[in-house]
Amino acid sequence: MKIKKVLVANRGEIAIRIFRACVEIGVKTVGVFTYEDRYSLHRYKADEAYQIGSDTEPLKPYLDIDEIIRVALKSGVQAIHPGYGFLSENATFAQKCADNGIIFIGPKVTVL
Numbered sequence: 001m002k003i004k005k006v007l008v009a010n011r012g013e014i015a016i017r018i019f020r021a022c023v024e025i026g027v028k029t030v031g032v033f034t035y036e037d038r039y040s041l042h043r044y045k046a047d048e049a050y051q052i053g054s055d056t057e058p059l060k061p062y063l064d065i066d067e068i069i070r071v072a073l074k075s076g077v078q079a080i081h082p083g084y085g086f087l088s089e090n091a092t093f094a095q096k097c098a099d100n101g102i103i104f105i106g107p108k109v110t111v112l
Helices: 012-025 041-045 065-075 091-099
Strands: 005-008 028-033 048-051 079-081
Touching (some): 012 028, 012 041, 028 041, 028 065
Parallel strands (some): 005 079, 028 048
């Protein structure tokens, strides 16, 4: 399967670097941001961006697996890149991606 669109489940410089790599290989990008990050550069570097979480939680939504999967399905991505930290080593997240037909860009669930 050719990946045409990737959701980056991270923020800041890590997300920007992944977006840049995707642009270089012709892959569309989806970003997520919290209310607190609504003016952050990573929001504007993505082809599409969606707010996650409530207006009172600045970081917790970046760990909300169900919300990230919901945005991924809504936006029609084929893959999710977890970035660094946050969800990159979370076997539950990798499994939920697989359960929803989304490629997890990272180690296989069995490795995590």
